[in-house]
Amino acid sequence: xxxxxxxxxxxxxxxxxxxxxxxxxxxxxxxxxxxxxxxxxxxxxxxxxxxxxxxxxxxxxxxxxxxxxxxxxxxxxxxxxxxxxxxxxxxxxxxxxxxxxxxxxxxxxxxxxxxxxxxxxxxxxxxxxxxxxxxxxxxxxxxxxxxxxxxxxxxxxxxxxxxxxxxxxxxxxxxxxxxxxxxxxxxxxxxxxxxxxxxxxxxxxxxxxxxxxxxxxxxxxxxxxxxxxxxxxxxxxxxxxxxxxxxxxxxxxxxxxxxxxxxxxxxxxxxxxxxxxxxxxxxxxxxxxxxxxxxxxxxxxxxxxxxxxxxxxxxxxxxxxxxxxxxxxxxxxxxxxxxxxxxxxxxxxxxxxxxxxxxxxxxxxxxxxxxxxxxxxxxxxxxxxxxxxxxxxxx
Numbered sequence: 368x369x370x371x372x373x374x375x376x377x378x379x380x381x382x383x384x385x386x387x388x389x390x391x392x393x394x395x396x397x398x399x400x401x402x403x404x405x406x407x408x409x410x411x412x413x414x415x416x417x418x419x420x421x422x423x424x425x426x427x428x429x430x431x432x433x434x435x436x437x438x439x440x441x442x443x444x445x446x447x448x449x450x451x452x453x454x455x456x457x458x459x460x461x462x463x464x465x466x467x468x469x470x471x472x473x474x475x476x477x478x479x480x481x482x483x484x485x486x487x488x489x490x491x492x493x494x495x496x497x498x499x500x501x502x503x504x505x506x507x508x509x510x511x512x513x514x515x516x517x518x519x520x521x522x523x524x525x526x527x528x529x530x531x532x533x534x535x536x537x538x539x540x541x542x543x544x545x546x547x548x549x550x551x552x553x554x555x556x557x558x559x560x561x562x563x564x565x566x567x568x569x570x571x572x573x574x575x576x577x578x579x580x581x582x583x584x585x586x587x588x589x590x591x592x593x594x595x596x597x598x599x600x601x602x603x604x605x606x607x608x609x610x611x612x613x614x615x616x617x618x619x620x621x622x623x624x625x626x627x628x629x630x631x632x633x634x635x636x637x638x639x640x641x642x643x644x645x646x647x648x649x650x651x652x653x654x655x656x657x658x659x660x661x662x663x664x665x666x667x668x669x670x671x672x673x674x675x676x677x678x679x680x681x682x683x684x685x686x687x688x689x690x691x692x693x694x695x696x697x698x699x700x701x702x703x704x705x706x707x708x709x710x711x712x713x714x715x716x717x718x719x720x721x722x723x724x725x726x727x728x729x730x731x732x733x734x735x736x737x738x739x740x741x742x743x744x745x746x747x748x749x750x751x752x753x754x755x756x757x758x759x760x761x762x
Contacts, residue, residue, distance in 0.1 A: 403541075405598045408457040411450040414439050417457040424466025426456035429485045438481060443473035447537040452478060455596040465489070468597040468675045470537025472665050475673070475680075486670075486677050486738075493739040499671030499681045502741035503650070505643040510750060511636075512688070517757050518636030519689040519729065523645050523746065526625040526674045526683035528665040529656065534675045535624055536598040544606025544622050550662070551621055554655045555610050562648055564612035569604035585611060587623040597675070599624050617648055625674050625683070627652070636688060636753075642746050671738055681738025686749045687716070693728040695760045704730070711755070712736060712748040732756065 410417045416435045419427045430453055438449040447470030456466020467485070469475055475482050483495045512518055528534055532547055548568075555566050567576065567586075580586035586609050589600060610619040620628040629652065631645035656662040665673040671681040679685075696704055705715045714735040732753055734745040 403601045405451070405454065405596065405601065406458075407450060407454055411454055411457060414450060417453070419457065419460070422456060422460035422463075422466065424456040424460070424463045425485045425489060426453050426463070426466025427460070428488075429481055430456075430467075434481050438478055441477055443471050443477045443537070445471045445473070445533050445537050446539070447471055447474055447533075449478050449481065451536060451598070452481075455593050458596045459593045463593050465676060465678055467677065468536045468599075469534055469673070469677070470598075471533050472667065472673045474534075474537070475667075475670060475677075482677060486680065489678060490681070490736055490738045493681075495669070497739065498668050499738055500741050501671065501682065502743040503646045504743060505639060505646055507743040508639055508642065508747055508750065510754075511639045512750060512757075513754050514757055515636030517690065517760075518753070519691070520632065520634050521636055521638050521641045521686075521688045522630060522632040523638075523641050523684065523686035524628050524630040525645065525649060525742075526628050526672070526679050527649070527652075528626045528673055528675075530663045530665050532626065534665075534673070535622065535626075536675055538598070538601070541602035541605050544602060547626050548606045548608065548621060550656070550660055551610075551619070551627065553659050554652055555619070557655050557659075558610075558612075558651065561614065561644070562612055562617055562651065564610060564617070566610045567608050569607040569609075571608075580609065580611075583615070585609065585615065585618060587620055589623070594624060599675070617644060619648075619652075624676070625679070638686070638688070638746060638750050638753075642686070642742075646742075679737050681736075682740070682742045682745060684737060684742050684745055685733050686746050687731045687733030688749065688753055689729055689731055690753065690756065691727065691729050692756060692760050695756065696728050708732065708752065709735065711752045712740075712745075713752045 408417050416432050419430070435449065442448055451470060452474060453467045455468060456463045479495070487493055487495070529547060529550070532543055533539070538544060552566060558564070567580065569577065577586065581588060589603060589607070594600060607622045609621065612618070616631065616633050618630040618632070620630065629645065629649050631641045631648060633641055653664060667673065672683040674680055674683050692704065699707070708715050712735055714733050716731040716733065732749070734748050736745070
């Protein structure tokens with residue numbers, strides 16, 4: 368059963384606390400030991416250089432034997448190791464693009480000899496000496512989608528991690544996820560107006576409710592092998608959930624990967640409106656975290672917002688639209704579309720997100736990069752690029 372924190376706002380001992388207590392009790396009753404352990408590659412388990420033959424990820428390119436030998440005995444302040452950081456790329460050689468995850472903020476400094484060149488290549492020459500800039504002002508956007516009726520839907524999200532907690536791959540107990548959930552339930556209870564809504568705990572909702580949310584593209588599935596091999600799915604489903612407003616235009620994913628993913632979405636192509644709602648939500652959540660528990664988001668001057676996956680560093684923002692490009696793909700092919708998008712700072716995904724197949728020539732077109740550009744700049748890339756794609760499709 369899901370809780371509605373807004374209904375009990377005046378009562379500080381409400382369903383928010385009850386959900387937390389139930390999750391903890393359920394966790395004590397069910398043995399999830401096999402799911403709680405991260406299966407390490409046999410070589411990494413012995414702290415030996417892994418077999419990277421056939422690996423296609425950036426990790427395989429930058430984890431040379433010399434680098435591994437330099438880093439293999441180092442640990443972050445929370446005990447995270449380079450073996451844990453690269454495990455997913457070793458076990459998923461042909462599928463993983465990046466092949467690594469961080470366990471905490473320290474991972475990016477303790478293992479900088481590995482992460483820095485990888486980040487520099489992925490994020491278009493973002494150097495170790497560079498500083499990330501931020502701009503969350505919707506007024507700095509120029510124009511909007513010229514023909515919004517051509518767009519099926521628009522979604523913009525940001526990933527955030529709360530200071531004082533490990534990142535998901537580096538968490539050492541179920542209790543840490545439950546603590547994050549308890550804190551965010553307090554935040555959800557204070558959201559008002561268009562942001563007010565209901566929290567669905569994955570440890571509480573029925574299978575029917577869960578499947579319905581997945582079908583509506585609102586809820587994460589949680590069955591990604593690459594994430595599992597980094598430790599994302601330990602203690603599943605405890606501490607996970609989704610907060611959803613009444614109009615289903617605003618959501619927060621809780622402990623899916625990063626601590627929270629704040630999502631603004633609506634039908635059609637009003638990108639400016641979607642970004643405006645996102646900015647309001649992120650600013651409100653950040654202010655409430657400070658008021659309730661004196662917390663901020665994990666950030667550094669160099670990398671901006673800290674995230675589990677180095678591809679999300681900086682803004683943590685991905686803004687995308689669903690659009691049908693049948694004529695364009697018939698002419699230039701899917702590879703041609705991907706090449707054009709890459710040259711214009713964009714990324715192409717299938718209808719159901721990363722690694723999914725294309726359905727009826729419907730594509731998810733979004734910003735490719737996260738760091739080195741501000742939030743407003745990345746959204747502008749989407750607006751400008753999608754307008755050009757619409758023009759190309761029509762001509």
